[in-house]
Amino acid sequence: MDALEQVYRAYEGTVYSLARRICRSAEDAEDVMQETFFEVCRSIGSFRGEGPGSLTAWIKRVTSSKALMRLRREKYRETDELVEDGDAVARRDPDVALTLDLEEALGRLSERSRAVVWLHDVEGYTHEDIADLMGMTVSFSKSQLARAHARLKSWLGKEQ
Amino acid sequence: MAPHCTMEELLAVRDGEGTSVAHRHVDQCPTCRAEVDRLHQVAAALRALPAVRPPRDRWPEVRAQVLATRRRRRWVMTGWGSLAAAAALALIVGVRAATLQQAATRPANLDSLVTESQRLEEALRAYDPTSRVLSGRAASTIAQLEDRIALVDAQLNEAQHSGASKADLVNLWQQRVQLMNQLVNVHVTRAAYVGL
Numbered sequence: 001m002d003a004l005e006q007v008y009r010a011y012e013g014t015v016y017s018l019a020r021r022i023c024r025s026a027e028d029a030e031d032v033m034q035e036t037f038f039e040v041c042r043s044i045g046s047f048r049g050e051g052p053g054s055l056t057a058w059i060k061r062v063t064s065s066k067a068l069m070r071l072r073r074e075k076y077r078e079t080d081e082l083v084e085d086g087d088a089v090a091r092r093d094p095d096v097a098l099t100l101d102l103e104e105a106l107g108r109l110s111e112r113s114r115a116v117v118w119l120h121d122v123e124g125y126t127h128e129d130i131a132d133l134m135g136m137t138v139s140f141s142k143s144q145l146a147r148a149h150a151r152l153k154s155w156l157g158k159e160q
Numbered sequence: 161m162a163p164h165c166t167m168e169e170l171l172a173v174r175d176g177e178g179t180s181v182a183h184r185h186v187d188q189c190p191t192c193r194a195e196v197d198r199l200h201q202v203a204a205a206l207r208a209l210p211a212v213r214p215p216r217d218r219w220p221e222v223r224a225q226v227l228a229t230r231r232r233r234r235w236v237m238t239g240w241g242s243l244a245a246a247a248a249l250a251l252i253v254g255v256r257a258a259t260l261q262q263a264a265t266r267p268a269n270l271d272s273l274v275t276e277s278q279r280l281e282e283a284l285r286a287y288d289p290t291s292r293v294l295s296g297r298a299a300s301t302i303a304q305l306e307d308r309i310a311l312v313d314a315q316l317n318e319a320q321h322s323g324a325s326k327a328d329l330v331n332l333w334q335q336r337v338q339l340m341n342q343l344v345n346v347h348v349t350r351a352a353y354v355g356l
Contacts, residue, residue, distance in 0.1 A: 004223075004226070005219060005223070008219050008222065009219075012214055012218075012219075013211050013212075013213055013214070014211070016212060016213065016214035017211040017212045017213075020212045021212075026215060029212075029214075030214060030215070030216065030218060033214060033218055034218045034221055034222055034225075037218070037219075037222045038222055038225050038226060041222065041226045042226065042229065102202075102205050102206065102209065103209060106206070106209075117206070118206070121202070121203040121206050121207075122203070122206050122207050142168055142171075142172075143168065145168075145171055146166070146167040146168040146171055147167075149167055149171060149199065149202065150167050152202065153198075156202075
């Protein structure tokens with residue numbers, strides 16, 4: 001178990017960060033982290049990594065899969081952004097709305113939009129990968145990314 | 161000039177994909193080129209967001225889950241393999257039970273009870289109970305039996321020093337043999353369960 005604990009300690013930040021970007025709440029992200037490491041510990045014997053970074057890529061893939069599975073279980077809680085947050089921003093002074101930072105804007109996206117943005121733009125997954133992970137089509141992934149960027153643009157303003 | 165690119169087309173151009181028509185348009189249109197640059201900046205800003213640290217250490221939960229699964233898997237893997245061993249042990253236990261039944265019908269003899277108790281002690285040592293992983297339930301049963309044996313031993317010690325009657329000693333040795341027998345049975349069953 002010592003070796004597995006070392007893997008946990010080395011990757012807990014990476015796994016939690018990725019899970020937190022996809023999941024709505026910190027609690028969900030913690031659960032995803034636990035599920036991920038359980039899966040990693042269970043399957044690490046059959047992992048055949050080739051080249052540097054392959055373990056990281058595999059662990060991230062498990063994390064994404066677990067987080068997206070959780071989203072699917074929750075039926076996506078379909079809203080494109082939190083209504084209360086949207087109202088709050090609309091009531092603000094327009095200049096204040098323009099200063100909405102990227103972190104906050106990202107948090108306002110729906111879970112699946114945020115997942116697509118993060119997996120594509122940050123983790124470097126292709127639309128084919130995302131479609132496969134989410135059980136959707138490639139065109140769904142592309143249109144989600146486009147919609148998400150249009151929303152981010154409107155929330156962040158031209159000055160971001 | 162052709163109409164501006166859609167967001168989907170701009171993203172495709174940013175990612176080095178997209179149609180040749182879209183690429184040509186971006187090359188010629190300052191508005192769309194600026195938009196592609198902006199999308200590059202957004203991606204760079206996203207990548208630059210700080211990592212988030214987990215608020216709690218979940219390793220104890222993960223470890224417990226992994227250990228529990230390993231125990232379950234070990235049981236499943238040894239379950240089939242130990243069927244023959246279990247059958248053989250069942251035969252041994254059955255024969256011993258029949259022997260004990262016969263012994264119970266005979267008048268109790270102090271020397272034979274002491275001998276039987278020693279034989280059971282030997283049998284218990286053969287199972288090497290201290291090296292086995294036990295379920296909580298088995299461990300609890302064993303602890304209760306061992307406590308009761310320790311109590312009988314204390315009573316025997318007291319009886320021998322206080323000059324108790326032979327009938328009292330026979331009674332205590334009978335109790336000890338009975339408890340020892342139960343203790344060995346728990347270990348035999350447990351050994352069959354995990355494939356020896």
